Amino acid sequence: MTPDVDLTLPIPGPHRVRDALLSLDSGLFVFAAERKWPGAGPVLPRLSRSANHGMLWIAVATAMAAGRTPRARRAAARGMASLGLASLTINTVGKRSVRRPRPGIDPVPLARRLKRQPITTSFPSGHAASAAAFATGVALESPAWGAVVAPVALSVAMSRVYTGVHFPSDVLAGAALGTGAAFAVRALVPPPVRTPPAAGPAREAAALADGAGLVLVADSDAGGTDLVAEVREALPAAEIVVCPPWEMRTALEKAAARARVLGVCGDDGTVSAAASAALRHGLPLAVLPGAAPGGFARDLGLTTVGDLAGAVRRGEATRVDVGRFRSGAREGVFLDGCGIGVHPDLVRERGRWSEWVGEWPAGMLAALRVLKAGHRPMTARVNGHERPLWLLTAGNGAHQRTGLAAGRRLDLADGLLDVQVVHGGRNPSWRLLAASAAGRLPRSPVHAAVRTDRLRLSDVEPGTLLAHDGEVTEVSGEVVLDKLPAALTVYRPRATDGSRG
Template sequence: MELLRRRGIQHRGIRQIGEGLGTLDREVFEAIAESPSPLLDGFMPRLTAAADHSKLWFAIAAALMATKKSSVQRGAGRGVASLAVTSLVANQLGKRVWKRPRPEWSTVPVLRRSRHMPTSNSLPSGHSASAAAFAVGVGLESAPVGLAMALLAGMVGISRVATGAHYPGDVLAGFGLGAAIAVAGARIVPPIVETRVPVTDPLRIGTIRRPDGAGVVLVINPASGSGTGARVIDEAREALPNMEIVELDKDDDVDEIMRSAAERAEVLAVGGGDGTVACAAGVALAADRPLAVFPGGTFNHFAKDIGCDTVARTVESIREGSVACVDVLRLNETGTVINTASIGAYPTFVQKREKLEHRIGKPLAGVYAMFHTLRRGQPVRIHYDNKTVQTSLFFLGNSSYLPSGFAPSRRLRMDDGLMDVRILETEKRFSTLRILTSLALGRLVRSPLYHEMRVPEFTFKSVDGPTLLAHDGELADEIDEATFTVRYRALPVFRPLP
């Protein structure tokens, strides 16, 4: 009997708390409804109408997608996905579980009332749930933009009370539901955290200024980069009139001409694709000459990463004598790698992704390129670190690349003394499906089929005989074994320095 009496007291206490909160909810609603305010009368009906059917959030998402910042674009996509799930849960499930009548809106000024007063259950507020889901979704990828969206979402919630559509408690319940669904989504598809790599000061090399290019020998192919080389020649000749220019023909021995130029040069300069730049880097290392790079190829990855993405930047570096050292990789002690090396179908993957990313975005382009490569690429079995794996995608880069995963795109520094190795195993059961699923969910780096390491030296053997190795945009010879070694800060290059 005593136990039943205590339970009865507890139930009455809970019921009284609920009744008290309900009374407070109604009183707050009435206080807002009866408050005369030109701002509430004029602005709130327009805001709540804009949020009908999530039109406001879709418009904002389209604007965010038009920006060039990847975190903001990811936030827009995550926000819309969170909103879609939340709208379904709130309207099809939430309003059927918690049956609460709408407020008595006769006390709300006519000018402030919603044009179309809803007739569904009041709890939770669907507008507020969608607003919170979108704001939190955006904020998980881009905190500054998410804060702005949260402020706007709060105003949408207030508009639902001010126009008589909901009690304040309905709005708070909607905020909680939308935020919870967005956070739960982040557990399934984690946000991308952009890694910040510690950057040390570059190793500067003292050298003389060359305002007219005296002592510089430029070796360049006029036809490189679909004619870009010819434009580089004209700009460089005008800016550095005393620089010697050697123009390559298609039948020339590039290595021999580079060596000849290095013998008489104080500075070896090169213009062309990354393959030509890699050849010049090897010659400059052997001849102990600093290297100047003009962006004369198609992609100019190395030139861009050292800050010489325009002829003007390279010219200014030569004039000012601005030189710093970067790492290069030695391949089997004879070859030189300045950017990347790969075996298997990785070059095909990169080409397919870059071809599509401007039309459908990098994430979708990456998924399609991965599917295409895994379906059609020829796998290679390699042995390294006491284990043998089959791979269709093998990437090795000079210095650390960002981001993690199989879309490395940039280097924040080029003198960390490390190489970046990434391998996807493709021999295990359902490996293609598992890889594509992990990629689509943003969890590839957590997959047991994905291996990423940063090391100063790496060796692998091709188990089933010679395999083609590509590096710096060119196909090298077939190899049975490859050893890559970092030459730490071995190559002096002209580059803009702070």
């Protein structure tokens, strides 16, 4: 009888696979060490040393943030956050789980070697992880900046093999881990959602072919000085007044008295003051977006001087709602929103960080700091019902929201106040912060929301602060919040107007 013949190939054991991969890795390391890398000698060792402890990436992020563009600042912040997560993972899991020794440096030419050899384990490469994390994080926010940073990151990763401190697989694993860290950060903190400009009823306004009749008041601290030359070129007959922020209100009143169209360039509080002056004098408003456009200009779709100049020349405009608050003899308007409780503190803290990290992360940082401060809830009667309140906000129109930070508006004339309430208690609930981080604030048991055209608060304690469009006012007794529907005419290009006719 013919014996059975086993025709199956032998399956190598796990140790054989490991040995084969190690052998291939060592072979690639020696191959790289024996090859000449043109131009790398004076560059890669220095670049490798500069990336120690992330110092290279800290310097790059600082340079990006110094550019003063919000997107570059957000990209720098996202890159550093990705680097931080990658470094934490490497140091707590990676280096301790695979204790691989460093490669022998005998095949590496003496001129390439680092003066101080690392003593930690080899797998994975922390330098490669940091480089990939920073470059990927930057690219996810700003592809243009990512294209600038990527070659530097690739060079840092290659330098670790060139100088003989890592096997190629160490570098590949580190780069994969760093890239994954950047995507994890993006999942936790999504980039800003680009939404279409808010809608509003179309309206014809005065068409100023050369700008004659427009008096534009620009805040010198809000990029107004830098934009003057562009405005004068686009609208040569316009009158332009540049003044410091403490003179803006007086300048706006004087301008409104002699203008056919009142123009303004400044922050949200300045634009709100201009809107108040325009309403009193029955004028249309022209909002020039500054170096960092405020929420109202962004919702209108105004981002450049050309956007506004074209609308003014053609007489294209829209009607928008104006929010109003009244408390005793005090009365004011707001274009974006207002709030009481800890809202003034949240606005102040969010403003410190928003240009650097974006609205959503800035809202989270502000919430953390306010929660840590341990404010007491205020007590007031809301539409006749007594409520302990930690925070109450009223947006001028429905806002898209992610947690505590208000987002964009899709309609600037919906006739509604977007009211958000966080109930009080012994102390602010950390469940609120968790819900905000997950973008599920409306599901939080300490949160309530309603859309209405009027809200009345009574029994408000004297000295209570009400924040409105970045400004702060003291209120007490009864506070009434309501709307002036489609009360203000504002210039905007019709091409961007998703209007309802």
